[in-house]
Amino acid sequence: MSKTKTKVKRVVLAYSGGLDTSIILKWLQTTYGCEVVTFTADLGQGEELEPARKKAELLGVKPENIFIEDVREEFVRDYVFPMFRANAQYEGLYLLGTSIARPLIAKRLVEIARQVGADAIAHGSTGKGNDQVRFELSAYALEPDIKVIAPWREWEFTSRNALIAFAEKNQIPIAKDKRGDAPFSTDANLLHISSEGKVLEDPAEEVPNYVYSRTLDPEKAPDKATIVEIAFEKGDPVAIDGKKLSPAALLTALNKLGHDNGIGRLDLVENRFVGMKSRGMYETPGGTILLAAHRGIESITLDRGAAHLKDELMPKYAELIYNGFWFSPEREMLQVLIDKSQEYVAGRVRLKLYKGNVILIGRDSPYSLYDQDLVTFEEGAVAYDHNDASGFIKLNALRLRTLAKRKRKAAKG
Numbered sequence: 001m002s003k004t005k006t007k008v009k010r011v012v013l014a015y016s017g018g019l020d021t022s023i024i025l026k027w028l029q030t031t032y033g034c035e036v037v038t039f040t041a042d043l044g045q046g047e048e049l050e051p052a053r054k055k056a057e058l059l060g061v062k063p064e065n066i067f068i069e070d071v072r073e074e075f076v077r078d079y080v081f082p083m084f085r086a087n088a089q090y091e092g093l094y095l096l097g098t099s100i101a102r103p104l105i106a107k108r109l110v111e112i113a114r115q116v117g118a119d120a121i122a123h124g125s126t127g128k129g130n131d132q133v134r135f136e137l138s139a140y141a142l143e144p145d146i147k148v149i150a151p152w153r154e155w156e157f158t159s160r161n162a163l164i165a166f167a168e169k170n171q172i173p174i175a176k177d178k179r180g181d182a183p184f185s186t187d188a189n190l191l192h193i194s195s196e197g198k199v200l201e202d203p204a205e206e207v208p209n210y211v212y213s214r215t216l217d218p219e220k221a222p223d224k225a226t227i228v229e230i231a232f233e234k235g236d237p238v239a240i241d242g243k244k245l246s247p248a249a250l251l252t253a254l255n256k257l258g259h260d261n262g263i264g265r266l267d268l269v270e271n272r273f274v275g276m277k278s279r280g281m282y283e284t285p286g287g288t289i290l291l292a293a294h295r296g297i298e299s300i301t302l303d304r305g306a307a308h309l310k311d312e313l314m315p316k317y318a319e320l321i322y323n324g325f326w327f328s329p330e331r332e333m334l335q336v337l338i339d340k341s342q343e344y345v346a347g348r349v350r351l352k353l354y355k356g357n358v359i360l361i362g363r364d365s366p367y368s369l370y371d372q373d374l375v376t377f378e379e380g381a382v383a384y385d386h387n388d389a390s391g392f393i394k395l396n397a398l399r400l401r402t403l404a405k406r407k408r409k410a411a412k413g
Contacts (some may be wrong), residue, residue, distance in 0.1 A: 258285020
């Protein structure tokens, strides 16, 4: 068994009920000799959670130490929507579906640890990925003295067979489909599902059709477009086709629309925070629609300076979330700026969804900055004097003309 461990009396484990976290649960019990408390979050991953309770009980966890919580509304309201106010995309493409879920899970792990008097928390992230960083940075930001146990960085198991052997030795039930190596691994929540590893590791090879689960093949999507209207208040979506919905219900509805129209697939090679490149396949149907709609309403309600500043700051904001710094002061500072920009981002956006495409077809707002009198080419418009442009152009051209004269003088010798 492993080397002598620091004494731990009680640990709160982020527990899915799957084979890997069940092995971790038993490993914690046998290695640290500690009491294990499990936390299972319903983030909208689409799986039944009660089996996790039964599995935990089977492995010796007391009923009062099993926490299963529906955090979908909190997830969308306090994490997803604030992020979408920023139009955040890591490396210009990734809508951060996995990244944004980690701080909420870490927050609840820390809160439960305080509640039950635990002296440590544990997670099942591997030593090569980003999630270990996200979990632990979030936990330390909230509870600086918490001990974090990361079994994948500590235990001696070096193969799937070794894990299976440990499970069999400790009478952990193993489903038939879990005995061999999975063709790829997934992570899911209400915002997205990600798939990576094994059959997806070669970026030159197309993603097999069987990997997709949240979206129809765009080629098989309906031949007739779907028209949808999304209403916004202060930068957040509040209604679809005139029907007000809670944050989680609204994202669920957008996911259905996106699924049915083959929207939201992304094949991405990204730069992990830990230093390596990784190829993943992401499906974010509702989020892809929401991003297009939010940018649409911002286009008529945000001033140019505010809009351009937001776009300049967005890559930094997205990188902070990707790297696990949700609870950092710089992310919180940026959030205040972003939220200030959203005061008048309200109105309605109409979209056409068709075979993988999200097409903006209309937008209106009571706070619109779009002035038809200013942009019209019709005669008689008095709001804009064309002659004013002459001085504007001359002033902006002044330095360019000065540079051109110097260049011409230098060329003559």
